[in-house]
Amino acid sequence: MTGPSSSEALTKPASSGLGWLLDQRVLLSIAVLALLPWLLPSKALAVNVLIYGVVVMGYNLLFGYTGLLSFGQAAFFGAGAYFTGIAIGRYGMPWFAAVPVAVLLSTCLAAAIGVVSTRTRGIYFSMVTLALAQLVYYVALQAASFTGGENGLRGFTVDRISLFGLQVNFLDPVNKYYVLMAFAALAMWFQSRILNSPFGAVIEAIRENEQRARACGYDVERSKLVVFMLSGAISSLGGCMLALHLSIVPLDILHYQTSGMIVMMVLLGGASSFFGPFVGAASFLILEDVISLWTPHWQIIVGAIFVLFVLFLPKGIWGTLLDALGIGKARR
Amino acid sequence: MSGELLRAEGIGKRFGGFVALEGITVSFAAGQLTSIIGPNGAGKSTFFNILSGALTPTSGKLHFRGRELNGLPQHRFVHQGISRSYQITNIFPDLSVHENVRVAAQALIVSYDIWRNRARLVELNGRADAALDAVGLLARRNELAKFLSHGQQRALEIAIALVAEPELLLLDEPTAGMGPEETKDMVALLERLADKRTVLLVEHKMKMVLGLSKRVVVLHHGRLLADGAPDEIRSNPEVRRVYLGQSEGYG
Numbered sequence: 001m002t003g004p005s006s007s008e009a010l011t012k013p014a015s016s017g018l019g020w021l022l023d024q025r026v027l028l029s030i031a032v033l034a035l036l037p038w039l040l041p042s043k044a045l046a047v048n049v050l051i052y053g054v055v056v057m058g059y060n061l062l063f064g065y066t067g068l069l070s071f072g073q074a075a076f077f078g079a080g081a082y083f084t085g086i087a088i089g090r091y092g093m094p095w096f097a098a099v100p101v102a103v104l105l106s107t108c109l110a111a112a113i114g115v116v117s118t119r120t121r122g123i124y125f126s127m128v129t130l131a132l133a134q135l136v137y138y139v140a141l142q143a144a145s146f147t148g149g150e151n152g153l154r155g156f157t158v159d160r161i162s163l164f165g166l167q168v169n170f171l172d173p174v175n176k177y178y179v180l181m182a183f184a185a186l187a188m189w190f191q192s193r194i195l196n197s198p199f200g201a202v203i204e205a206i207r208e209n210e211q212r213a214r215a216c217g218y219d220v221e222r223s224k225l226v227v228f229m230l231s232g233a234i235s236s237l238g239g240c241m242l243a244l245h246l247s248i249v250p251l252d253i254l255h256y257q258t259s260g261m262i263v264m265m266v267l268l269g270g271a272s273s274f275f276g277p278f279v280g281a282a283s284f285l286i287l288e289d290v291i292s293l294w295t296p297h298w299q300i301i302v303g304a305i306f307v308l309f310v311l312f313l314p315k316g317i318w319g320t321l322l323d324a325l326g327i328g329k330a331r332r
Numbered sequence: 333m334s335g336e337l338l339r340a341e342g343i344g345k346r347f348g349g350f351v352a353l354e355g356i357t358v359s360f361a362a363g364q365l366t367s368i369i370g371p372n373g374a375g376k377s378t379f380f381n382i383l384s385g386a387l388t389p390t391s392g393k394l395h396f397r398g399r400e401l402n403g404l405p406q407h408r409f410v411h412q413g414i415s416r417s418y419q420i421t422n423i424f425p426d427l428s429v430h431e432n433v434r435v436a437a438q439a440l441i442v443s444y445d446i447w448r449n450r451a452r453l454v455e456l457n458g459r460a461d462a463a464l465d466a467v468g469l470l471a472r473r474n475e476l477a478k479f480l481s482h483g484q485q486r487a488l489e490i491a492i493a494l495v496a497e498p499e500l501l502l503l504d505e506p507t508a509g510m511g512p513e514e515t516k517d518m519v520a521l522l523e524r525l526a527d528k529r530t531v532l533l534v535e536h537k538m539k540m541v542l543g544l545s546k547r548v549v550v551l552h553h554g555r556l557l558a559d560g561a562p563d564e565i566r567s568n569p570e571v572r573r574v575y576l577g578q579s580e581g582y583g
Contacts, residue, residue, distance in 0.1 A: 193446065193447060194446045196449045196450060196451070197445055197446045197447055197448055197449065197450055198438055198442045198443070198445045198448065198450045198453065199443065199444055199445055199446045200446075200450065201431070201434070201435045201438060201450050202435070202438075202439075202443055202444075204424075204427065204435075205424055205427070205435045208424035208425060208426055208427055209422060209423065209424050209425070211422060212418075212422045212423065212424060212492070213424075213435075214406050214407050215384065215386070215406065215407075215410070215415075215416060215418075215422075216407075216410060216435070216436040216439045216492065216496070217407050217408075217409075217410030217411055217436075217439035217440060217496065218407055218439050218443055219405070219407050219443065220407065222444075223443065223444070226444060226446075230446070
């Protein structure tokens with residue numbers, strides 16, 4: 001870390017062309033998401049794509065860009081949802097206070113889990129994150145007076161969203177979608193800034209070659225902790241969105257199956273691409289939606305498709321598409 | 333030749349019961365090229381890893397510009413002015429050639445800034461390009477590093493180490509796995525580098541080492557066997573016995 005004085009000396013106004021170009025991925029993504037409710041069979045499905053898209057996008061920062069395979073991302077998704085629900089239901093906070101509080105608390109949880117897990121590497125990292133996330137699950141299960149235990153968290157409902165005197169009926173599915181899309185847009189803008197930042201270069205260097213990054217002078221352990229927290233923060237925002245959307249928080253979202261689903265979604269869509277997580281979330285949820293119509297054993301088919309993807313399209317749907325179109329790294 | 337830059341005092345390293353290094357005391361003056369040689373298992377790499385902070389010595393002290401380095405984590409070594417390359421090519425394969433070097437230059441200035449656009453750190457771009465130019469890779473700056481030839485990847489590795497503007501540059505077998513043509517280019521590069529800064533080299537190719545270095549340090553079984561000018565080393569009977577006699581490359 002260097003003070004602003006020495007680094008400021010290196011800053012010059014952006015070459016407008018490149019900065020503008022890189023901003024486009026956020027605008028383009030928002031444009032696609034804005035059309036989503038009219039492209040998908042139901043508004044509910046579109047909302048789920050938004051929510052899981054944000055969760056998976058946060059996870060992509062950790063897995064796709066830093067190369068850390070965590071099996072515990074559900075902890076932050078769930079934490080965001082529970083903290084939002086508790087803040088609204090128990091402490092009577094308005095939504096615009098509950099969401100930042102929930103994200104902040106979830107980031108603290110990510111710091112705690114990150115401090116322990118980022119000291120390990122490879123499979124040990126995956127296992128430690130899995131175990132600690134399960135710990136969070138059992139805490140939520142046992143602390144029933146706070147969390148509702150097995151029944152999930154109930155007793156909070158957000159039916160209107162008001163800001164700056166503007167009132168929106170949040171029960172209307174279209175309104176709900178576009179309000180939640182504003183959250184997703186915020187998350188995308190934040191993620192894009194991280195990826196374009198000097199720190200974004202550091203995490204990519206760590207993914208490419210941890211030993212070399214250390215020899216270059218980066219504190220790899222601390223950088224991993226920072227990215228773990230950022231990733232948890234973004235995924236927890238998805239949790240906040242889920243709580244606002246459902247008005248309940250099912251205990252299941254903390255379960256390791258949710259973590260597994262997040263990993264599948266990022267691989268389906270394409271790790272280390274900006275919009276891949278939304279493509280992955282959409283494909284997974286559409287597959288689930290369609291296949292579960294004609295068989296209750298939809299997981300067998302989704303699982304088989306997933307295996308085919310890992311074998312033949314390791315860059316996922318979006319990553320493969322970008323490759324085919326010859327779109328370079330900088331614009332992803 | 334402006335005095336002592338790095339001093340190792342009684343450096344020892346054990347791995348369990350195995351003694352890899354014992355009682356290495358040696359000092360390196362600023363502004364010259366010194367080579368460390370020795371047969372396989374002599375402890376060269378261990379010594380190099382200690383000098384670059386990758387390993388912590390079990391005994392002894394390391395002084396760099398009068399400052400003790402013991403206990404400093406590896407990532408701080410670059411900030412002190414010691415930079416290294418690796419024996420096995422160690423680059424960022426899926427980043428562009430330019431980004432490989434740019435991110436290395438960035439390490440000295442900023443790590444945790446998540447807000448500004450890195451493209452605005454324009455001075456780093458210039459420094460990265462200058463380092464690429466120094467190793468003859470500027471023309472390939474936009475390609476992914478993994479698509480470079482072996483020799484070019486070795487050169488890139490040196491550019492990564494070089495962009496930190498180190499006072500001491502540690503190079504671990506920069507010509508490993510290279511053909512004669514590539515080796516020739518690398519030797520020319522090393523000669524240019526040695527003009528301007530202090531270089532410490534681990535190398536197997538004897539002829540090259542003796543031609544290039546001002547001074548040669550010989551390790552054997554984890555101990556310092558000889559230390560002197562190439563001519564002295566060449567005629568040292570002990571060195572001939574343990575090392576040079578085996579080497580076909582000695583000419």
